[in-house]
Amino acid sequence: MRHLTYYQAVREALWQALEADPRVFLLGEDIATYGGVYKVTEGLLERFGPDRVIDTPISENAIIGAATGAAIAGMRPIAEIQFADFIASGFDPLVNMTSTIHYRWGQPVPMVLRAPAGATWASAGPFHSQSMEAWFAQIPGLKVVMPATPADAKGLLTAAIRDPNPVIVLEQKYLYRRMTGPVPEGEHVVPIGEAQVAREGRDATIVAWGTMAFKSLQAAEILAAEGIDVEVVDLRSIVPWDRETVLASVAKTGRVAVVYEAHRTAGFGAEVAATIAEEAFQALDAPILRLAGLDTPIPAHPVLEAEYLPDEHKVVEAVRGLVGF
Amino acid sequence: MSLTDEHRRQLYYYMRLSRAVEDAAWALNNQGRMVGRLYTGHGQEAIPVGAAYALEPEDVIAPMYRDMGAHLVRGVDPVEVFAQFMGKRDSSNMGKDSGLHIGDMSRGIVGMISVLPDSLPVALGVALAFKIRKEPRVALTTFGDGSTSTGAFHEAVNMAAVLQVPLVLVCENNGWALSTPNAREYAAANLVDKAVGYGIPGRHVDGNDVEAVHAAVSEAAALARAGGGPxxxxxxxxxxxxxxxxxxxxxxxxxxxxxxAERDPIHRYRARIEAAGLWDAEREAGLEAELQERIDQAIHQAEAMPEPEPEDVHVGVFAE
Structure with a gap:
């Protein structure tokens, strides 16, 4: 199978959706003429024209609200928020209007909100580094996915575009140009809500998502050299999330680390850990371990940023402790 | 569109029906027979009625809680209104939301939320869909003076202007945002002056004159339909x-x-159509009896409808 980098896989999903469905259009800041700050949407304006690839003013509230309105009027809008951190500027329509429409009056809202999220290990600082999946996981009516591979970036985005609900796709900007992998050329759909066992193992389970799934696989290689056989479950979808796959892995290994990049307190990993404690307590041979970002803003200086972020070495250290418990 | 005699009688009818429904709802609410509070458009009926009446059936409105008349013009029956107000299982919101948050895209009605200015960007998106599909349709949204102080208003009006979408923005300036008067809401001489800053046409209208509202909205809708923007x-x-x-x-x-009170839109309009020979005491008495019967029946019908079941709470978070 041919290989694509992560951002190319995102672009291919957008391209194919625009080709296949006249209801699909894109809107966002600097996405048309400029091709997006990460060049994900480069070339789409030239191919699909200004009615379907729309540059907007700097107005996150209006972008999210307009995507909602276009969705209920029969379109399939894909809104890009330039950095996921900026969704905060459009939080109100998202959590009060968009997410409640179907529950309150039965009208589907088939829209996608794409945004580059997460830290870069390149000093992006407090306002271009956040992982905010837990914000949205608290809002009934929103689906949230965080692809960790190029194939999933294409497949989950395609699923999101076809979903009759608002879906937030938190693309991992660390992986945009760092990760290359096999991606099916034609239609490729990864069902929302299905985790993937990215690596099978016997000794312990790591549950991770987004860039942390990538880092956890790196850690698993290091640990394998030490004779520790780790299973990595890439959650892929945050809402809804795949409890069955996680619990089956925990039942198999008896030891589990939950690794996430967001702030530790009340992060989504806390939900995963609590569910494991509720549902699989008898299977556990060691306390559930959480490895997450610190409860601080995400600092810019590389020394400070490295201290904030979990990485493969911290994962290795944590799993050694877990296995040795 | 120019108004015929029959149109004029209908404008009067819808304003009267709107007030009659709200007056009845006021009593119901005081008797504890409604879910949630009641927010009325008493005294400002000319705006939603005149505005909605100026639209075509395929157009879309995103009204607010004081716009009973807009819902009625779009074909919402008083039974539906009372069922909604009572939180009945088969009402628009199925008991999951309350108040005049009725939504039904098959009749071109966007269901509002309590964060009122959110209707602005959503209506912008509806209008954007029309523009992309090159359909001769317009979206119209209403909002109060208080909404114009929010970021949502600014972003939506500005983007609508930049993208030149077919949107009609109707501000119902009723002087008060809860307890906050206009002077604490904006410092411009007139609220409509803001239009200049967005580079779009602005119209200042006597909101208690249903024909003036109708004329202004008709003109704005025609401009929008012709590609002239908001x-x-x-x-x-x-x-x-x-x-x-x-x-x-x-x-x-x-x-x-x-x-x-001297400028009540219903009393004024009745005097006007009477002076034009379109209305008289006999018609008025007939209307009064008709409204009374229609409202009584509607309340009776709505009250007989089933309440939600506890398990309904789980239904509908996501579309299948």
Whole structure:
């Protein structure tokens, strides 16, 4: 199978959706003429024209609200928020209007909100580094996915575009140009809500998502050299999330680390850990371990940023402790 | 569109029906027969009725809680209104939301939320869909003076202007955002002056004159339909009751209420159509009886509808 980098896989999903469905259009800041700050949407304006690839003013509230309105009027809008951190500027329509429409009056809202999220290990600082999946996981009516591979970036985005609900796709900007992998050329759909066992193992389970799934696989290689056989479950979808796959892995290994990049307190990993404690307590041979970002803003200086972020070495250290418990 | 005699009688009818439904709802709410509070458009009926009447059936409105008349013009039956107000299982919101948050895209009605200015960007998106599909349709949204102070208003009006979407922006300036008067809401001489800053046409209209509202909206809708982009229409009116039915509104100067009572849109319009020979005491008596019967029946029908079941709480978070 041919290989694509992560951002190319995102672009291919957008391209194919625009080709296949006249209801699909894109809107966002600097996405048309400029091709997006990460060049994900480069070339789409030239191919699909200004009615379907729309540059907007700097107005996150209006972008999210307009995507909602276009969705209920029969379109399939894909809104890009330039950095996921900026969704905060459009939080109100998202959590009060968009997410409640179907529950309150039965009208589907088939829209996608794409945004580059997460830290870069390149000093992006407090306002271009956040992982905010837990914000949205608290809002009934929103689906949230965080692809960790190029194939999933294409497949989950395609699923999101076809979903009759608002879906937030938190693309991992660390992986945009760092990760290359096999991606099916034609239609490729990864069902929302299905985790993937990215690596099978016997000794312990790591549950991770987004860039942390990538880092956890790196850690698993290091640990394998030490004779520790780790299973990595890439959650892929945050809402809804795949409890069955996680619990089956925990039942198999008896030891589990939950690794996430967001702030530790009340992060989504806390939900995963609590569910494991509720549902699989008898299977556990060691306390559930959480490895997450610190409860601080995400600092810019590389020394400070490295201290904030979990990485493969911290994962290795944590799993050694877990296995040795 | 120019108004025929029959149109004029209909405008009067819808304003009367709107007030009759709200008056009945006021009593129901005080008797504890509704879910949630009641927010009425008493005294500003000319705006939603005139605005909605100026639209085509395929157009879409995103109205607010004081726009009973807009819902009625779009074909919402009083039974549906009372069922909604009572939170009945088969009402628009199925008991999951309350108030005039009725939504039904098959009749071109976007269901509002309590964060009122959110209707602005959503209506912008509806209009954007029309523009992309090159359909000769317009979206219209209404909002109060208070909404114009929010970021959502600014972003939506600005983007609508930049993208030149077919959107009609109707501000119902009733002088009060809960207890906050205009002077604490904006410093411009007139709210409509903001249109200049967005580079769009602005119209200042007597919001208690249903034909003036109708004419301004008709003109703005025609412009939008022809590709001329959005128009901001400020309809000046007065909130004649409290913010909700539990707000005594003792912060409103009595002389202000007295002054505006003289300009009641329904009384004014009745005098006007009577002077034009389109209405008389006999028709009025007939209408009064008809409304009374229709409202009584509607309440009776709505009250007989089933309540939600506890398990309904789980239904509908996501579309299948």
């Amino acid at each position: 128009t901001l229409i400020e309809c000046r009116t007065m909130r004649m009751r409290g913010h909700s039915n539990i707000d005594p509104a003792d912060y409103v100067p009595p002389e202000m209420l007295a002054e505006w």
